[in-house]
Amino acid sequence: MDVVVIETPQLGDRSYLVHDGAVALVIDPQRDIDRVEAAALEAGVRITHVAETHLHNDYVTGGLALAATHGAEYWVNASDVVAFARVPVRDGQVLRVGRLLVKVVATPGHTHTHLSYVVREDAHDGGPEAVFSGGSLLYGSVGRTDLVSPHDTAKLAHDQYSSVRRLVDSADPEAELYPTHGFGSFCSSGPASHQEASTIGEQSGSNHALTDPNEDHFVSELLANITAYPAYYAHMSPLNAAGVGPAVLDVPDSVDPEELDRRLTAGEWVVDLRHRVAFADSHLHGSVSFEYGKGDNFTSYLGWVIPWKQPLTLLGPVGEVKKAIRDLARIGIDSPDAAVGPQPGDWAPESPRASYPHGDWTALLKNREPEDVVLDVRRREEFGAAHVVGALNVPVYELPGRITELPDARIWVHCATGYRASVAASLLDRAGRDVVLINARFKDAAGAGIETEP
Numbered sequence: 001m002d003v004v005v006i007e008t009p010q011l012g013d014r015s016y017l018v019h020d021g022a023v024a025l026v027i028d029p030q031r032d033i034d035r036v037e038a039a040a041l042e043a044g045v046r047i048t049h050v051a052e053t054h055l056h057n058d059y060v061t062g063g064l065a066l067a068a069t070h071g072a073e074y075w076v077n078a079s080d081v082v083a084f085a086r087v088p089v090r091d092g093q094v095l096r097v098g099r100l101l102v103k104v105v106a107t108p109g110h111t112h113t114h115l116s117y118v119v120r121e122d123a124h125d126g127g128p129e130a131v132f133s134g135g136s137l138l139y140g141s142v143g144r145t146d147l148v149s150p151h152d153t154a155k156l157a158h159d160q161y162s163s164v165r166r167l168v169d170s171a172d173p174e175a176e177l178y179p180t181h182g183f184g185s186f187c188s189s190g191p192a193s194h195q196e197a198s199t200i201g202e203q204s205g206s207n208h209a210l211t212d213p214n215e216d217h218f219v220s221e222l223l224a225n226i227t228a229y230p231a232y233y234a235h236m237s238p239l240n241a242a243g244v245g246p247a248v249l250d251v252p253d254s255v256d257p258e259e260l261d262r263r264l265t266a267g268e269w270v271v272d273l274r275h276r277v278a279f280a281d282s283h284l285h286g287s288v289s290f291e292y293g294k295g296d297n298f299t300s301y302l303g304w305v306i307p308w309k310q311p312l313t314l315l316g317p318v319g320e321v322k323k324a325i326r327d328l329a330r331i332g333i334d335s336p337d338a339a340v341g342p343q344p345g346d347w348a349p350e351s352p353r354a355s356y357p358h359g360d361w362t363a364l365l366k367n368r369e370p371e372d373v374v375l376d377v378r379r380r381e382e383f384g385a386a387h388v389v390g391a392l393n394v395p396v397y398e399l400p401g402r403i404t405e406l407p408d409a410r411i412w413v414h415c416a417t418g419y420r421a422s423v424a425a426s427l428l429d430r431a432g433r434d435v436v437l438i439n440a441r442f443k444d445a446a447g448a449g450i451e452t453e454p
Contacts, residue, residue, distance in 0.1 A: 001100055001121045003130055003178060004039045006030075010299045010327050011059055012184030016132060018119055019045040023098040026050045026066060027117065027132045028180045031247045031330050033062040033069070049097050051075040051089075053134025053180060054114040055082075055240045057147040057233045058187050060332045065246040077113040084243035089115065096122070105170050109160025110135030110143030110187070111237075112152070118171045129175035131200060137164045138182035139198050142209045144189035146226050147233060153226070157219040164209045173201030186229040186300065189222055227381055231397065232303035232331050239332050247329035251322050255313060255339045257348040260284075263313055264351060269306050273298075273316030273324055274342075276422035277358060280437050284315070284344050285354040289426035292320045297419050299327040304397040305423060312336040315347050356429050358437040361448035364412050373406065375413045377424040378442070382416065386442075389451040396420040396427075403431045414438035414445075 004017040008030050016027045017039045024045040029036050040047050047070040050063045054077070064084055067074035075095070078088030089095070091106035103118040116136050121127030135143025142164060145156035177198045181187040204210050212218040255263075264270055264286035272279050273292040283289070290302050306312065312333065314321050318340045328336060339347035359367075364374070374388050377396040387393065394402050396415070411428055415421040418439040425437040446452050 001119065001128060001130065002043070003176070004043060005178070006035055006039055007183075008059075008330070009184065011330060012182070012186070012188075013059065013180055014178070014183060015180070016178055017043065017045075017047075018097075018100065018130065018132075019043055020097070020099040020121070021045065023048045025097045025100065025102065025119070026063075026072075027178075028053055028056070028134060029062040029066050031060045031062040031065070031244070032249065032326050033066045033246065034249075036062070036066060037069075046070070047072050049073045049075065049095075051102075051117060051132075052077075053116060053132065053136075054111045055080055055237045057111075057236050058181070058185055058230075059330045060236060060244050061240050062246070064243050069246070077115050079113045080241065082241050082243065091115070103170065105167055107133070107136040107163035107167050109145055109156050109163045110181075111148055112156070112159075114143075114163070116167050118167075118175070129172050130178060131167065131171045131175050132178045132180075133167060134180045135187050136160070136179070137167055137177065137203060137207065137209070138179045138188050139177070139195050139203070140207055141182065141188055142207075142222070143181050143187050144226065144229070145222065147187070147229070147237075154219065154223065157222045158215065160222070161209060161215050161218050164207070168200055168204055168210065171200050173199065173204065175200045177203060186227075186233070189225055228379055228395065228397070230300050230304040232308060235308055235332060244332070247326070248335050249322075249326050249329060251318060251325065251340065252335065252338055254341070254347075255337050257350065260313065260339050260348045261351045263311070264348075268311050268313065270313045270315060271302065271306075272426075273314060273320045276418060276437070277439060279422065279426065280356055280358045280439075282344060282353050282355050283426075284348055285352040286430055287315060287426070288430055289422050291419065291422060292316065292324050298324065299331060301396065301420065301423060302328070303331045303333065305400065305427075307400075314338040315344075316340070317342050354429060356425060356435050356437065358425075358439045360440040361438065361445050361450050363436070364438060365449050368412065369410065372410045372412060375406065375411050375424070376415070377413060377420050378415050386452055386454065388414075388445060389453050396424045399424050399427050403428065403433065406433070410434045410436065412436045412438055414440065414442060416442045 006015040076086040146153040279289040374391040383393040428435040
């Protein structure tokens with residue numbers, strides 16, 4: 001048995017190609033299935049089976065399209081209500097993929113119908129095992145339980161506590177553990193670790209979901225650690241249940257300057273992918289900044305801030321536009337328009353330009369006036385842990401609907417690293433506010449002489 005890991009760091013997830021040297025099972029594929037197909041081609045194997053651990057809440061699956069393309073069986077929980085043909089699978093089944101045996105284990109918690117898969121070689125000595133746990137048992141933690149319904153969150157947390165124990169009992173301690181979430185995904189909950197690999201036995205001795213002997217205490221801790229998650233999550237499970245076709249990843253023809261100018265004037269969402277400082281120095285009036293490729297934040301925060309299914313136009317060099325189209329397809333934002341080129345003059349030479357100042361914490365210290373406002377656009381739990389004295393907190397994903405609540409004054413905006421602040425600064429600039437981008441790390445504020453608390 002060989003396991004090929006297919007990383008999607010932009011969403012903090014992993015997919016897996018599991019094979020016996022001839023045929024393969026793909027688990028939790030992302031929508032851009034060409035990466036899975038390339039991995040199968042490199043391994044010299046044929047994709048015969050595709051499996052979902054659950055109806056995903058953080059991305060659109062490529063499972064249906066991959067199975068259809070390769071004539072593969074598509075395994076989805078028999079209890080999931082879906083609008084497409086699949087091979088229904090149930091707890092306790094043992095299924096065959098070439099020389100591999102796959103045991104289906106019900107692990108409700110992340111969702112009501114969540115499944116995990118324990119895979120081993122069909123050998124006389126039992127063979128090595130691998131556990132594919134989806135959003136159940138993660139490295140150091142478990143999948144969050146609040147994505148189905150607020151009314152179900154506590155029950156699912158109790159289910160999660162029981163499920164991970166059942167999963168551990170279903171596999172050898174030496175079995176390698178391969179979760180889908182937990183690598184930066186908002187689908188994880190609690191003190192997830194940053195390790196790259198683990199085993200069932202290792203997690204049994206270190207994962208708080210397995211070491212906490214008190215179920216009620218575990219549940220209360222899990223619920224206390226629930227944080228906000230991207231708004232687009234609300235649309236992922238329904239899309240996955242309905243069935244989604246293959247992604248279209250082609251870069252479209254550039255929008256002509258007159259049409260782009262019309263969209264800007266009309267207030268449509270026009271997204272500049274360039275570096276945040278380049279945007280601050282000069283951009284098309286009315287556009288917003290979502291820097292591409294900086295810390296893998298692009299997909300989650302664009303899908304969180306921009307309202308669902310609004311017309312979207314991307315601006316940037318062709319390479320970045322191409323990658324952004326792929327990333328957005330993973331969360332169901334299909335075929336955005338684009339204007340390709342490295343600078344605003346390439347997109348709309350006659351459209352008006354805008355700019356706003358930027359600087360570090362020293363600039364705030366030296367230039368802030370008494371009436372100025374410091375706006376912290378981090379999440380509430382980040383703000384609660386430490387913040388600039390006197391700062392206001394409006395998380396960036398709430399800002400579009402709350403700009404009118406902010407004082408009529410110059411606004412110095414910051415976050416943890418500068419990325420979310422750059423998005424927020426562009427939103428404020430778009431709304432006609434007087435804004436300064438603090439392009440600096442929050443952890444450097446105190447060292448620069450900025451008073452913070454607690």
